[in-house]
Amino acid sequence: MSVARPKQDALDARLASLVVPDGFDPARASALARVRAMGLPGRRDEYWRYTDPADLNAVATPYAARSADAENEPAPFGGIDQLKIVFVDGVFDAEASDDLTLSGVEIARLSEAVDMSWAQDLYGSLEARGQTPVQRPLAAINTAFATDGVLIRVTGQAARPVSIVYTRNSETSDAMLHHCIHLDAGAELTLLESGTVAARSCSVMEVEVSAGARFHHIRTQGRDHDPRTLTHIFARLASGAMFKSFTMTANGILTRNEAVLELVGDDAVAHLAGAALGDGAFHHDDTVFVTHQGLRCESRQVFKKVLKNGAVGVFQGKILVKPGAQKTDGYQISQALLLDDDSQFLAKPELEIYADDVKCSHGSTSGAIDETALFYLRSRGVSLKAAQALLVLAFLAEAISEIADEALAEDIRSRLESWLAGHGA
Amino acid sequence: MLNISNLHVKLEEEDKQILRGVDLAIGPGEVHAIMGPNGSGKSTLSYVLSGRGGYTVTEGTATLDDVDLLGMEPEQRAAAGLFLAFQYPVEIPGVGNMTFLRTALNSQRKLRGEREISAGDFLKLVREKAKGLKIDADMLKRPVNVGFSGGEKKRNEILQMAMLEPRMCILDETDSGLDVDAMKLVADGVNALRGAGRSFLVITHYQRLLDHIAPDVVHIMAAGRIIRSGGPDLALQVENNGYADLLAGAA
Ligand SMILES: Nc1ncnc2c1ncn2[C@@H]1O[C@H](COP(=O)(O)OP(=O)(O)O)[C@@H](O)[C@H]1O
């Protein structure tokens, strides 16, 4: 495979600006080879038509001003007992982080874990699998160049959630973090992520969920206006494994969250949900690829976006049911609530099914707030703002209900309310 | 209490006149009924009074206790004591009935500068009022009106009215779609609220609701105007002879 000349130049320039760190050498070398074969993403690529990758490809980090809204953000997951791991502009902050010991879990930093064999096996492997049938060159760049990240091996029941907290102080920081999470059979972990990684970031998280293991992931991004954020989750589920991930995004000039899930074993369950809120210069893209291979697996995708003042929402979600994946139960819904005529929602839902005994449904809608319901609430004395907030939360409810833990769901709800209070809806 | 004078209303989006000079005065503690053929403008009157969009008042006034209603936001009208039991109560998926009731009650208190009701007091109150209307715990937990039968929706309207304790209650065909038992429940709910200077405007097609909620005055509305007003016997006349005679008399 070869890359066309101008694209080749752009790729060479980008790669020349990066340094391959020590450790995980074979995985990094093969990732680099993948990148060279693929080139950088461009708007002609099927899954980059709605989102311009230019800012993510650029050699220099686009300037990202700090915003007051970010400072007003309530502390992430306050009041929830958690083990905190803090990164500032993509650099580990030992002082702000907790001691990395936790019952039921082994935690290490990517930059210090040269000889962990489970991590050597996992690092880059799910990302590499996730390159077919759709190429994700920026994920391969991450594998080649990631400077740090968290390696988590869950051997039993994690005593409390592991919480990765990002803060950014720089207007030009550029971060590549790569997390690997391996849940042994029957193990269980809740992983929290919060904050803005850097002025620009490209992250990868690989999650291996062994038989009967349970992984819960709750993430809040944003309240920061200017950053460019690209995340990838690559997860593989063995028999009876469960994977649940919920992401809340409020603000952000460019956010793209990719998720590539493979349900390999039988009876696995994968749920992905997102609630995104944008006002003004906001571009939010969820790109999801779920592959069903095992028998009787269930997958659910619930993505909701609230858009105003020209905000743009993108959803690209695919369910692929492989031959033999009988009794698959796949569900996908993507919906946008457009609070004005300037905002737009672009959706590309896809089903590709090669088994005959499956149940798959998908739907995508965009619409305005229900004026009749709004009047009904107001006629009972609820103020316009409160009525709008109530209806927006009602719109998001199906996504929030994917958070199993009630305290975490309440935390997310109060963050959504706080954003809505500040953005006139 | 409620004073409506020469009220003219047209649709905002098209040149269609719906109310053509409505005059109506309801004193404190009075119960008035409005009857009239379909399409005569009864619901429009109730919507315009409560502040629904889509209508333009071209002439006339409406005041509640001498305060101009038409210049207020819908929520302000509610806080001022106006309540409309909808002809078609609205379903709101994702908003729990209890949350809705508590939010409404506290919003009105806030708008009136009063303290919020405590969670405990609220629960006690809602349970007591719901019991009288035979509204069970399940209906209180469900999203507002979602999956409710026609009768359940109407009873839910009366529950809201009982919780919010408005002074001027408008009931828009609250009896339609109710069987005899449900109508009795609704009427009892309304009658329990009578007194204390609370006034009612009952819009209905049928005499039978008025057997339970005895009106002081009955009005007949046709083509956007009140064409006749009289005592309770006017409703009986409609029940027996229909509107034809009255309409002919007005023309
Ligand atoms: N929003 C609207 N759009 C179009 N026509 C309307 C609207 N609201 C009311 N109308 C018309 O106004 C007239 C009065 O309606 P309505 O007030 O519902 O009458 P009633 O309640 O007495 O049956 C009807 O002809 C109805 O079709």
Ligand SMILES: [Mg+2]
């Ligand atoms: Mg009507």
